[in-house]
Amino acid sequence: MELDKMDENDWKYHGEGNKSLVVSHVQHARVLRLLKYSTEDAENSHKTTEQAFRHIQNIVDYSQNVMKPLLGEKFVHNGEAVKLPLDFVRQLSLKVQQERPESRCDKVMDTLSGCALCLPNLTQLSSCCCCSREHRPPLCIEIKPKCGFLPASRHITKDIKRKVCRFCMHQHFKLANGKWKRLSRYCPLDLFSGNKQRMSRAIKHLIEEPQNNFNIFKGGECIYSCSDDADVLQDLDELAQHLRPYFLPSGSLLSRQQSSKVVLNELIQVIVSSLLSSWDGPRSGQLRKTHLSEGRVTCDASLLHRDLLRNGNHCLPKDCVLDKILGTQMLDNLDIEGLSPLLKRVEQHLQMFPKERCRLQMDGPYNASFLEKVQNCPVEDDGSIEYAVGKVHQYRVAMTAKDCSVMVAIATCGEDDGLDQSLEIQPTKPRFTCSVSILDLDPKPYESISHQSRLDSKIVNHYLRRTQPNNQELDNLEELANQSLFLGRDRDGEDCTLVFHPV
Numbered sequence: 001m002e003l004d005k006m007d008e009n010d011w012k013y014h015g016e017g018n019k020s021l022v023v024s025h026v027q028h029a030r031v032l033r034l035l036k037y038s039t040e041d042a043e044n045s046h047k048t049t050e051q052a053f054r055h056i057q058n059i060v061d062y063s064q065n066v067m068k069p070l071l072g073e074k075f076v077h078n079g080e081a082v083k084l085p086l087d088f089v090r091q092l093s094l095k096v097q098q099e100r101p102e103s104r105c106d107k108v109m110d111t112l113s114g115c116a117l118c119l120p121n122l123t124q125l126s127s128c129c130c131c132s133r134e135h136r137p138p139l140c141i142e143i144k145p146k147c148g149f150l151p152a153s154r155h156i157t158k159d160i161k162r163k164v165c166r167f168c169m170h171q172h173f174k175l176a177n178g179k180w181k182r183l184s185r186y187c188p189l190d191l192f193s194g195n196k197q198r199m200s201r202a203i204k205h206l207i208e209e210p211q212n213n214f215n216i217f218k219g220g221e222c223i224y225s226c227s228d229d230a231d232v233l234q235d236l237d238e239l240a241q242h243l244r245p246y247f248l249p250s251g252s253l254l255s256r257q258q259s260s261k262v263v264l265n266e267l268i269q270v271i272v273s274s275l276l277s278s279w280d281g282p283r284s285g286q287l288r289k290t291h292l293s294e295g296r297v298t299c300d301a302s303l304l305h306r307d308l309l310r311n312g313n314h315c316l317p318k319d320c321v322l323d324k325i326l327g328t329q330m331l332d333n334l335d336i337e338g339l340s341p342l343l344k345r346v347e348q349h350l351q352m353f354p355k356e357r358c359r360l361q362m363d364g365p366y367n368a369s370f371l372e373k374v375q376n377c378p379v380e381d382d383g384s385i386e387y388a389v390g391k392v393h394q395y396r397v398a399m400t401a402k403d404c405s406v407m408v409a410i411a412t413c414g415e416d417d418g419l420d421q422s423l424e425i426q427p428t429k430p431r432f433t434c435s436v437s438i439l440d441l442d443p444k445p446y447e448s449i450s451h452q453s454r455l456d457s458k459i460v461n462h463y464l465r466r467t468q469p470n471n472q473e474l475d476n477l478e479e480l481a482n483q484s485l486f487l488g489r490d491r492d493g494e495d496c497t498l499v500f501h502p503v
């Protein structure tokens with residue numbers, strides 16, 4: 001990429017999340033990830049170019065030096081911080097504006113610093129020569145799986161957290177807040193179970209209600225995602241028509257309805273196989289016992305049949321992408337409730353000794369020494385600041401793993417195609433190669449932990465009110481809620497989200 005010859009016409013809108021907007025190159029398999037700021041956030045928009053560049057370099061360092069060793073070399077592409085001509089960025093921002101979903105327009109793209117992260121376009125297969133020969137553009141499935149385990153920490157005060165997973169509880173809170181109009185039936189514990197039936201169901205539920213957890217790309221173009229109009233149901237038939245050439249022979253005599261069912265089912269099987277593929281050669285196929293034996297493996301809110309949840313295999317193959325993500329998520333072993341007193345210890349320490357912020361690497365640098373603090377944190381609390389900081393760092397790394405996305409790029413291939421880094425799956429079926437990557441591996445700021453703590457209580461309290469209206473806890477909660485309703489704002493100064501009132 002020649003930075004001095006950048007032309008906005010070579011780039012197009014690709015997608016965005018809460019913190020960044022992504023454009024893809026029209027010819028080369030590259031994307032630029034630009035930061036976004038809230039319109040009122042004057043502080044950030046006044047960041048100097050050097051500060052913005054440092055911020056992006058921190059993301060690269062964190063991906064490369066912290067997340068890559070934890071998640072695996074094969075899955076992580078850290079990219080490169082780049083400085084772009086300001087004129088190019090301004091033109092690009094104007095060009096993409098009309099493509100942006102309204103729900104994301106509360107933030108604006110950073111057009112002042114000229115800094116961005118340049119990454120491989122993960123919707124394309126990494127080293128695949130077969131796509132062009134097959135004349136079928138690669139498919140890519142993006143899944144944001146969220147937290148895949150139930151916490152088992154002794155610090156937990158509400159028993160419901162040991163039974164119902166955070167995602168399933170959060171759904172009710174999001175529905176009440178109007179973020180989504182329908183509950184998703186997806187449960188991350190099913191996806192992370194390693195049980196093929198449960199995983200297939202989880203993916204089926206993602207397809208039915210993708211929200212911000214599921215997208216499909218064909219040839220780099222998004223062909224299936226959550227509509228910005230939350231009332232619109234997804235058109236599965238249209239999706240099936242896109243997928244038909246990949247999964248059904250051209251002369252198939254199946255009716256449109258039958259073929260839709262078949263291709264969606266085939267798609268699900270290919271995704272499951274890709275997610276379970278072990279990528280480390282000799283150990284492939286070994287099952288990981290540790291993660292799942294550490295806690296309960298089922299969520300009470302999951303709609304799957306009890307027998308399916310109780311019986312069968314519930315192990316992830318060692319070193320498959322889900323195993324790597326789950327292991328990293330489980331660095332949060334105290335839960336936010338157990339972490340809170342340690343966070344206070346750190347806050348008090350930093351108030352007394354502000355210069356320690358640097359030595360303790362609260363905001364980086366994200367180097368080998370940071371990883372060492374994460375990996376070698378003592379098991380027992382010895383009352384030290386080092387222990388508290390180690391747990392805070394572990395929690396932040398776990399937060400990243402709970403919010404990352406997995407990209408599964410698949411392409412059909414012929415008999416003698418070289419597979420190189422991608423892996424052949426389902427050798428007896430139509431032949432596919434796949435390549436799996438993990439994206440959105442940004443460091444979560446130290447300051448965001450206190451927000452997590454408040455959000456955790458809101459989600460749990462809301463869930464209890466919503467699902468167990470007669471229990472004792474409700475009375476206490478209602479009393480608290482009424483107090484804050486009276487004040488109009490809760491203790492965090494955020495709008496109350498009370499929707500249920502005692503009758």
Ligand SMILES: O=P(O)(O)O[C@@H]1[C@@H](OP(=O)(O)O)[C@H](OP(=O)(O)O)[C@H](O)[C@H](OP(=O)(O)O)[C@H]1OP(=O)(O)O
Binds near residue numbers: 018019455
């Ligand atoms: O806190 P959560 O679990 O709601 O996760 C947030 C995500 O919401 P979700 O529940 O996935 O819809 C949220 O996603 P959306 O903006 O809702 O698509 C962000 O990913 C957010 O991360 P960041 O603060 O932008 O770095 C995520 O926040 P953190 O990972 O920083 O907590």
Ligand SMILES: Nc1ncnc2c1ncn2[C@@H]1O[C@H](COP(=O)(O)OP(=O)(O)OP(=O)(O)O)[C@@H](O)[C@H]1O
Binds near residue numbers: 122405439
């Ligand atoms: N390297 C990549 N290749 C292809 N597509 C990408 C790449 N990086 C990001 N994307 C696309 O852009 C979207 C937004 O990127 P990303 O998830 O990193 O944004 P974010 O703002 O950090 O998200 P969040 O809301 O989780 O904070 C992704 O969902 C994905 O579809």
